[in-house]
Amino acid sequence: MAKPLTDSEKRKQISVRGLAGLGDVAEVRKSFNRHLHFTLVKDRNVATPRDYFFALAHTVRDHLVGRWIRTQQHYYERDPKVRRHPALRARARQRGACPQAAPAGVSLRGGPGLGRRLEAAAACFLDSMATLGLAAYGYGIRYEFGIFNQKIVNGWQVEEADDWLRYGNPWEKARPEYMLPVHFYGRVEHTPDGVKWLDTQVVLAMPYDTPVPGYKNNTVNTMRLWSAKAPNDFKLQDFNVGDYIEAVLDRNLAENISRVLYPNDNFFEGKELRLKQEYFVVAATLQDIIRRFKSSKFGCRDPVRTCFETFPDKVAIQLNDTHPALSIPELMRILVDVEKVDWDKAWEITKKTCAYTNHTVLPEALERWPVSMFEKLLPRHLEIIYAINQRHLDHVAALFPGDVDRLRRMSVIEEGDCKRINMAHLCVIGSHAVNGVARIHSEIVKQSVFKDFYELEPEKFQNKTNGITPRRWLLLCNPGLADTIVEKIGEEFLTDLSQLKKLLPLVNDEAFIRDVAKVKQENKLKFSAFLEKEYKVKINPSSMFDVHVKRIHEYKRQLLNCLHVVTLYNRIKREPAKAFVPRTVMIGGKAAPGYHMAKLIIKLVTSIGDVVNHDPVVGDRLKVIFLENYRVSLAEKVIPAADLSQQISTAGTEASGTGNMKFMLNGALTIGTMDGANVEMAEEAGAENLFIFGLRVEGVEALDQKGYNAREYYDRLPELKQAVDQISSGFFSPKEPDCFKDVVNMLMHHDRFKVFADYEAYVQCQAQVDQLYRNPKEWTKKVIRNIACSGKFSSDRTITEYAREIWGVEPSDLQIPPPNIPRD
Numbered sequence: 001m002a003k004p005l006t007d008s009e010k011r012k013q014i015s016v017r018g019l020a021g022l023g024d025v026a027e028v029r030k031s032f033n034r035h036l037h038f039t040l041v042k043d044r045n046v047a048t049p050r051d052y053f054f055a056l057a058h059t060v061r062d063h064l065v066g067r068w069i070r071t072q073q074h075y076y077e078r079d080p081k082v083r084r085h086p087a088l089r090a091r092a093r094q095r096g097a098c099p100q101a102a103p104a105g106v107s108l109r110g111g112p113g114l115g116r117r118l119e120a121a122a123a124c125f126l127d128s129m130a131t132l133g134l135a136a137y138g139y140g141i142r143y144e145f146g147i148f149n150q151k152i153v154n155g156w157q158v159e160e161a162d163d164w165l166r167y168g169n170p171w172e173k174a175r176p177e178y179m180l181p182v183h184f185y186g187r188v189e190h191t192p193d194g195v196k197w198l199d200t201q202v203v204l205a206m207p208y209d210t211p212v213p214g215y216k217n218n219t220v221n222t223m224r225l226w227s228a229k230a231p232n233d234f235k236l237q238d239f240n241v242g243d244y245i246e247a248v249l250d251r252n253l254a255e256n257i258s259r260v261l262y263p264n265d266n267f268f269e270g271k272e273l274r275l276k277q278e279y280f281v282v283a284a285t286l287q288d289i290i291r292r293f294k295s296s297k298f299g300c301r302d303p304v305r306t307c308f309e310t311f312p313d314k315v316a317i318q319l320n321d322t323h324p325a326l327s328i329p330e331l332m333r334i335l336v337d338v339e340k341v342d343w344d345k346a347w348e349i350t351k352k353t354c355a356y357t358n359h360t361v362l363p364e365a366l367e368r369w370p371v372s373m374f375e376k377l378l379p380r381h382l383e384i385i386y387a388i389n390q391r392h393l394d395h396v397a398a399l400f401p402g403d404v405d406r407l408r409r410m411s412v413i414e415e416g417d418c419k420r421i422n423m424a425h426l427c428v429i430g431s432h433a434v435n436g437v438a439r440i441h442s443e444i445v446k447q448s449v450f451k452d453f454y455e456l457e458p459e460k461f462q463n464k465t466n467g468i469t470p471r472r473w474l475l476l477c478n479p480g481l482a483d484t485i486v487e488k489i490g491e492e493f494l495t496d497l498s499q500l501k502k503l504l505p506l507v508n509d510e511a512f513i514r515d516v517a518k519v520k521q522e523n524k525l526k527f528s529a530f531l532e533k534e535y536k537v538k539i540n541p542s543s544m545f546d547v548h549v550k551r552i553h554e555y556k557r558q559l560l561n562c563l564h565v566v567t568l569y570n571r572i573k574r575e576p577a578k579a580f581v582p583r584t585v586m587i588g589g590k591a592a593p594g595y596h597m598a599k600l601i602i603k604l605v606t607s608i609g610d611v612v613n614h615d616p617v618v619g620d621r622l623k624v625i626f627l628e629n630y631r632v633s634l635a636e637k638v639i640p641a642a643d644l645s646q647q648i649s650t651a652g653t654e655a656s657g658t659g660n661m662k663f664m665l666n667g668a669l670t671i672g673t674m675d676g677a678n679v680e681m682a683e684e685a686g687a688e689n690l691f692i693f694g695l696r697v698e699g700v701e702a703l704d705q706k707g708y709n710a711r712e713y714y715d716r717l718p719e720l721k722q723a724v725d726q727i728s729s730g731f732f733s734p735k736e737p738d739c740f741k742d743v744v745n746m747l748m749h750h751d752r753f754k755v756f757a758d759y760e761a762y763v764q765c766q767a768q769v770d771q772l773y774r775n776p777k778e779w780t781k782k783v784i785r786n787i788a789c790s791g792k793f794s795s796d797r798t799i800t801e802y803a804r805e806i807w808g809v810e811p812s813d814l815q816i817p818p819p820n821i822p823r824d
Contacts, residue, residue, distance in 0.1 A: 031059040050167060057170035064211045066819025068220035073823075074816050075135045081314055081809045082135045082292070120468075120632065120658055121437075122320065124795040127469040130214035130221040131495060132799055133812035139285040141277060142172075142208050142225035145260040150590050150629040155606035159263075159593050172225075175207040179229070182283040184276065188380050195337045197380045203254045204229040205284035215471050215495060218816040226284045228257035264592045265551055266365040272373055279378060282326040286334060289315055308341055312352035316807035319356045319431065322367045322423035328354055328430035329384040337380070347388075355806045356427035356434050357464070358445055359655050362555065367423040368414060374421060385421060389413055392429050396456065410452045428453045428460075433806045435462040438656035438677040440697065464802055465680055466656040467795035470497050473662045477636035480519040481667060485787075488512065497794035504788045507781050516787075517780045520643070520667055527641035531625065537613070540620040543582035544773050547638060547668070548646035549630050552591040552598040555653040559747065560755050561587060561646055562604055564766055566723040568622055569612050580621045581770040586638065588627030600743050602626065607732040607739070635659075640666045643779075644769060647672035648762065650753040652697040654678075661793035667783045671769060673758070677793065685789035689782050693765035694758035703757060710748050713756035720759050724748075 035058040036042055042051050075082070122138060129136040148159040186200035205226040212221040230251035236244070256273065257280050293314055294305050317327055328350060335346035360366075374382040389412040400406050412429065414420045428434050428450055436442030442463035446454040454461055475482045475494060485493065488506060493499035506512040521541070528541040548561050565585050572580055587605050591598030609624035627634060645663030647654075647670055654676035664670060664681055671691040672678040682690050695703065714721050728744040730737025747755055772779050791797075803809045817823065 028059060031062060032056060035059055054167075054170050061171060061211070064213055064220050067213070067218045067816070068211045068222070070218070070819055070823075071220045071816055072222070076295075078135075079314070080135045081316065081807065082137065082289075121466055121795075123632075124467065124469040124472070124658070125799055126212045126221065126223060127215075127471060128467070128795040128799040130212045130219050131217065131469075131471070132796060132803070133214065133217060133219050133814055133816075134221075134799070134803060134809060136221055138212065138221075138223040139281065139288075140223070140225050141258050141261075141281050142227040143258055143261045144227075147261055147263055147590065147631075148593070152602070152606060152626060152628045155603050155610070157591050157599050157602050161260075172208045172210050175209055175224075178207050178288070180205045180207075180284050180287045181231075182280050184279070184377055186379065188383060194340065195380065195383075197333075197337070201254075202231050202234075203257060203280065204231055205280060207284075207288070217813070218818050224285075224288070226258065226281055228255050228280060230254035263590075264594065266360055266362050266553060266555075267592060267595065268365055268367050269594075270367075270369055270373065272377065275369060275373060275377060278323050279326050279330075279381075282324050282330050285324075286327060286330050289317070290334065308335060308339060308345075308349055311349050315353055316809070317354050318802065318806070319354060319427055321357065321359045322427055325356075325367070325423040325427045325430075326378075326381065328426055329381040329388070332384050332388070333380055336384075343387075347391075350430060351432050354427075354431045356431040358424070358434065358436055358441075358449065361441070361444055361449055361653065361655065368420040369423065371413065371419040371421060385412060385426065388426070388429065399456070406452060410456075424450075425453075432460065433462055434460050435464045435806070436655065437464060437466045438680060439463050439465060440652075440674075440679045441655040441676060444652060444697070462805060464798055464806075465677060465792070466658050466661070467793050467798035468658050468661045468665070469795050470494055470665065472636075473639070474665055478519075478523065478640040478666050480522055481516070481640065481787075484512075484515045484519055493791075495796065497796065498791035500788050500791045502788075503784060507784050507788070513777060513780045513784070516667060516784055517776060520641075520780075520783070523641040524643075527637055530637060535625065535628070537623070537625055539584045539623050539625070540582055543584045543620065543623070544643045544769075545641055546583050546585045546644040546646065547642040547663070548586070548648075549588040549627060549635065549638060550657075550659055552589045552601050553595075554597060554601075554746075554751075555649055555753050556589075557648050557650065557753055557755055557758075558587055558589075558601050558605065559743070560648055560758060560762055561585070562601075562608060562727075563720065563723050563755070563759055564763055565608055565612070565622070565624055566726060567719050567763055568766075569608075569615075569618065570719065570722055570726075572618050572621055573615075576617050581773050582621045584623045584625065586625045586627050588630035588634070588638070590630065597742065597746060600740065604727065604732070604740055604743060611732050635662070639663055639668070642666070642668040643773070644668060645670045645672075647676070647678050648694075648758075649673060649675045650758075651675045651695055651700050653753065661790065664786050664793065665790045667787055669769070669772075669779070669782055669786065671762075671765060680792065681790075684792050685786050689785045689789075691765050691769055693761040695754070700754065703754060708751070708754050708757060710751055710756045713759060714748065717756075717760055719763070720756060 032055050035055040036047060039058050040051050040054055126138045144165060146162050146164055149162045151158045151160055181202045182205050183200035183202055186198055189196045189198055206229050207224050207226055210223045212223050234254055235247040235250045257276050262274050319327060331350045332346055335341040336343055393407050393411060396407055396410055412422055412425045414422055436445040446461050489499060489502040524541045524545060528539050531537055531539060550556050552558055591602055605626045612618055612622055612624050639662050642663055645668040647657060647660045651673050657676040660677055673694040674692060674696050682692055714724060724744060727740050733739035800811050803811055
């Protein structure tokens, strides 16, 4: 018989990892078995691990449903200001994590990439909004295929479709009763009764709802994702009876809108299907928001409110980058054409309702849609955009008479061979607030990206430094560290991350230093075992885990990391008897499928690994691993195990970054440039507790003025020259000596991101990293300081700032009574 548990063992079992609010174990077991039997129609003899996961997911969902319904009732009765986020373009990849601890939603918009950054931020923000008791809805597209799965074949990235819905999604609830029509194409008629948009093609938007639970507060918000459906009469009216089969097969054309997420990131490709996706999510979402605004009581579908005067008091729409920019002309179209509000009033309502978050400064990422495409797909919206632009330019001309160049720079319409619509300009003009996502980025937004607009309306521009949810990015992914912290300062930090400051007095506490180091070592052992199982690579768990994970892009400078690795390799080869700090360098991330240079960078990493990892002289002093298919579930494993976090973008290119914050919270030290949120991390923890190197924004600008000459560095730095020559000569690609000629050519002749300019400082800084790593106690003290100073980077703080300073709402710590307690 099992020995009874001691009190401390019981505490460990129900430590901060416990699933709160699931009732007693017998009840959960009963529900689990019921779902296995009735929902999945399996018994224990034939059930697979996936069946067990689904049975558990349905069990957890059952416990959320009562709170979910009650939360929505509470919102309708209280009628609070509601904040909606049309561009949380989530694909909700909830595989493998129940949403009790965090919203388990991810993947939005754009790429391996901006997709990743926005999606990860979206999931954190949804979690924080629910935890802060804000009446918020995340809206997006329910992509059938999300960001591709990455396979590495012969060292190259190969994309595979991610059929994430193949086995169903236990967390979502389809809502066909709220299906809404979305119109495309057609023509515009100006009649005495107003403007009519006629002869359109209709696609239906079917909503799927996913619960987003707050942390231990009984609040469950909603993420609503739209799926495209063809109407039943689709194309049938166009065909004679004989073409019935053809018409039904053509339904696919309409339903392709929600088929696949565009994987380009930080690169705009003006495809019509992409514009359709952007209008689809906006049109469906705005209809939904207006329906909810008009009905005041829960469950009531009859319109009650008809006056839109109070609309901005009840609704806030945050535009997450420019992808939902069509919200501005679409809201104008509804107000003016449908609700018959006069133009000036409608414009005032629209501006007060919308706010815009900028996410990138790279010019090639800006959305600039051809006017000809709008003319065909959204003719009425084009007219509205022209009218908005005309009034805007009249205003600018009145303030700056004769300044024609300023008018050209500030126009929403870019003239030229192919007239284009600048969506970022539309967002700035149509919003009451514009923000960047880290202090340095918000300054660049004001001084460079939107300089003219800032001069016009400086009061509009704000900063909202990004954050991450500590529920997912500490409690869920690093329970060992969470427990160690709880033992010292209690659990309050999970909803008030600034409490981590209470760890500062423990920086010199021998026992705490030991505990923190022990947790890190356990995480490293666990991740080593995972790597051995999944990638068949054996690594030295006592080596420094040097981790660089983010999408592959020239501006993120994975190439700078590669040059350091080659330099280390050459040093070991030159002095094989010397003592080196052993390192396992892990690089991971997806490349946009059409981005040739990014794919070559992956091939370079894997090729360097092939040489380094099989060189007997090197042994286990240096290993290079490319982490295949980097995604949230892999991040949750690698981040808690990392010693060194690489955040090495060229100063002035990374808007914020959130991976940097996750590593800091999980006890890795940062090597990085003064870019994005790194600047504020250094400010919070003290620059001496990070490894900061390289040009600052001013230095980069000065170098641009002077003219960056890569050959100068190549000629002056023998170790750099050796590394570049090896890459160039085929040392790492003996079967294909020319394999990396495009990489070397770019680095030598047209490197926008100045890799060589920071090489020397980077290699010197890495030597300081080695030196500190040789002293585990001092290293761990710095780790503790970093953890203690990471409180600012909670998404709870970020969302509280959005709520107060942009949406005009106050977070609430009100506990909605749980479903088993009768309502008042």
